[in-house]
Amino acid sequence: MARKGNMSAGKKRSAASRDEKPVVEKKEVFPQASVLEASSESEYESNDDEEDIMDGDFDQALRAMAEDQGFDSADGEDFESEDAEEAQEAENDDNEDDDEESDIHSSDIEGASSDGEDADSEDAESDDEEFELERTGSRSTDGHATAFDSDAEAAAYAEALGNADSELLGDEGMDRLTIRDFGKDLESWKSYRKTLPQIEPGYASDSSTDEPVNTIGNVPIEWYEDYPHIGYDIDGKRIMKPATADELDKFLENMDNPDVFRTARDEVNQKDVKISAEEIDIIRRIQGGDIPDADYNPYEDTVEWFTSQTMKTPLTGAPLTKRGFVPSKWEHKRVMQIVRAIRQGLITSGAPTEKQEPRLYDVWENADAQPKEDNSRRPRLVAPRMALPTHEESYHPPEEYLATPEEREKWENTDPEDRKRNFLPQDFNSLRTVPGYENFVHERFQRCLDLYLAPRMLKKTNNLNAEELMPRLPDPRDLRPFPSAEALVYLGHTGRVRSISVDPTGLWLLSGSDDGTVRLWELVTGRCARIWNLGDVVHTVAWCPNAEVCVFAVAAGSRVAIIIPTELCDDQKRLVSEELVRAGFSSAAADEDVADDSLPVSWDTPTTAEQATGMHIMVAMHKTVKSVAWHRRGDYLASLTSEEGGSSVLIHQISKH
């Protein structure tokens, strides 16, 4: 499954165990780790199962919701049982996997057996190195952690084969078999565990425990040759040299001592040290360039500490917890809580569902938008094209293009830089006879140089005039809001002009004067079009503001005259105007109201002569009328009478007296 991973794990393990773990100890430690691992794995599996159940529940709940039926606990149980079945199936799958692995296990067994042989013959190891590597590669599929499992299987397998190859399984294999049986019998496993020797921390793991007495450190021992002491102990006291035996004694001793050749002198401590056989072996190994530790196996088996395999029978004998196979009540409650929340709409699935509108694309959406000016992507200036060939370049040019001898001489004498053209027209009978152009490469090169060296840039010049940027100011002469020049003078009145009025169309001007006349002026030319003589001081003239009629009122003396200037209005307008001024009289006649002097106002019809001039109503008042003003609608008329007695404002209605 994960061979590479196991390989690397094995290497790591071998590196770690190089200096520490004796092979035997390894065996003892492994089961613990594998048990731990296996138990955790089984837990993990059970958790998985629970999750599956949960998922199943949730799915079912959702499905039930979709069907809009009430959630029934029985349904949930059904699904739980289904999930359990699924878990069963998963286990079966695992079994199948194991069956597939059985082949590999058999190879393992072979590997294990050969391992034992290798350990005996050290010399053969180097020869068989490659072979060994291959085999470890194949073996490392499972490693030690699973090896127990697989070995047990292999044993079972071997038994099934009628103990045919049982000799192949070494002591190690038998041990493992025993260990493997712990899974079946917890008690025996525990008792076996107690029999293992206790490892004493510190001394067992560390060999260099004796403290040096002498504390001189690295000071060369020769410095102490002339002194009676050879150094100082930890309290600072001198360590005196022991009395040395003379040469004869030494010789005799050497003769007697069989170990004289393996005895060395420790100068610092002034001691003779006997080198043990193991130490000699180590020394020899060091001298030979080998690893000093004789027991060290550089090619030991990979230990698969953490196996990915689901073991058929886990290493732990702990009984299954209840929650491992009983559906969790609390999770059920929790699920139901969520289901209720979903039903109430408190939980929505993910982002709020947006109303899906048909996606329409306006192809011309950005058609009017100006493309952004991107300087970096400004199109490069296209290189100028080469001129097209002319008749001169023809292989068979017309006569006149051919150079005369003088021209040829001149061309040849001029500097190549100054020549008008860099070739002379040549004449050939046929294209076939035209030789290759000797300057082809040179010209290409020159062209490339031109293109490469010539800076081709769009030069943007701003020809902005500063004055153009200024807003165009109007001529100060046009900005004078006040009248600055006399345009027209309306000449004619002989008395003071007291009032003027412009008619609604703006074409005519009325003026009233102290000379008793009202004059009608053509506004734009200043021509007097009409004069009415009212025989009294004209205080006010006022056009009726109604554009449909052509009527004006004149306050002259104590009278107000309503006049229609007949020549200004067309037939239609005149008719409307006359109707307006006559309406009042007809209504007055209907009212049968006798006009008496007690009323402040009397409405009179002017004399025929006056009517011919356009006067239609004469409103007589007792006092001098100083001013008249029209209502905007043109029916009401206000007049101000003023004399010493007091002033009064009278409102008249034209259409109703």
Add this chain to the structure above:
Amino acid sequence: MDTKSEEQVQIRLVAKQQKYAVPEAPIVVPQQLQRYGLSEIVNHLLGNERPIPFDFLVDGQFLRDSISGYLKEKSLSAENILTLEYVESMLPPTEIASYSHDDWISSVVAASRDKFIVGSYDGIVRLWNAQSECVDTLVGHDSAVKCVAAATAGGAKTRVEFISGSQDRTAIAWGMKNGARKALYAARGHTDSIEAVSINPSNTHFVTASTDSTIRFWSLAAPKQSEDAILDDAETAPLAKKRKSANAQFMTKAAIGTLTGHVGAVTSVCFNKDQESQIFSGGWDHSVRTWDVASGVNMATNLCDKVVLDIDYSVHSRLIATGHADRSIRLWDPRSDDNTVVKLRLTSHKGFVSSVAWAPNSAYMLASASHDSTIKVWDIRSRTPLYTVYPSSDKDKGKKLLALDWHESLLLAGGESGSLRIHSVNSQYEDAAQTLVQAED
């Protein structure tokens, strides 16, 4: 010698008229030289015994100052050769005659050199000949005649000699009938005073502009029968009987079309003489409008800030000249689409410019009459008027001029004083101008 007068400039003199051509070699002249000095030089070069006055054009503009002044104004270097074009100076207009009227003259038009039609505020149209004789007195209008327009000789088949528009809201077409000049028909339809009338060059139609803010389009031919019915049906049925006016006897003509769009009184109208379906109009709403009479569509509206009092179109320069109440004359290019159609604004008058008239033969000349009682003759290459004609008699002084017409070499003007002033414009200059036009064509 003053150092300033020593400053000199090289000039090259060119003339479009062959008879005044001088060698083209540049000559060095003092910068202080003005028109008179330059004219002397040219006369000297030509060897004229009697000096002819010349006018000088620099870059299409008349030289009105000294050369140095021009150089300073344009901030030009005195080291370059200045090209001066010279044309024979126009002599000031001379007054030939003055025909007196009883009342104000509102309009004047010269049908030919011997026939002057004068519309007057007393409602009478008078015909004068060159011999100071009043040939005809035509009575027909109830109210003041505001405008007259003469048909060209080519329009003989319609028998209409001229048309007069009046404040009585009618336009009367006059023509020879049974050996006498009579009113042929009265064009009725306007609801207010007719301010302007214009006959198209091919004498088939005419337009009238009225203060009722409409322009009406009529055919010139006399109707077979009175078209009262059309009008009566339309607007004035109950009033037909009431009409007691003097011109009620005339046959009524109804308009072909009415152009509405102006928002104030329309004071002036004229045909585009190059393109007869187009007319230009100006009015109190400050607008100069272009109309297509065939479709009745207002094709363009150009606004200025001042009331338009008169309008005239020049065939030669293809410009419109308008007289304004702000005492100025504006020149418009009707062909340009942008808003800056005012090409030039000429200001010199001291009163309303009541009438403008392009010279019939020149692309540059125009005359204007104003309320300040002066006639000014302009060359549009110069910002200042060429000549200002002041009233000669005391009677005319201070009296407003209301009408102007330029016919060939005759300049006719009339106004408040009632005298028809006839001026002769320098005919030599006319020729020169014509040569210029031809040269340009």
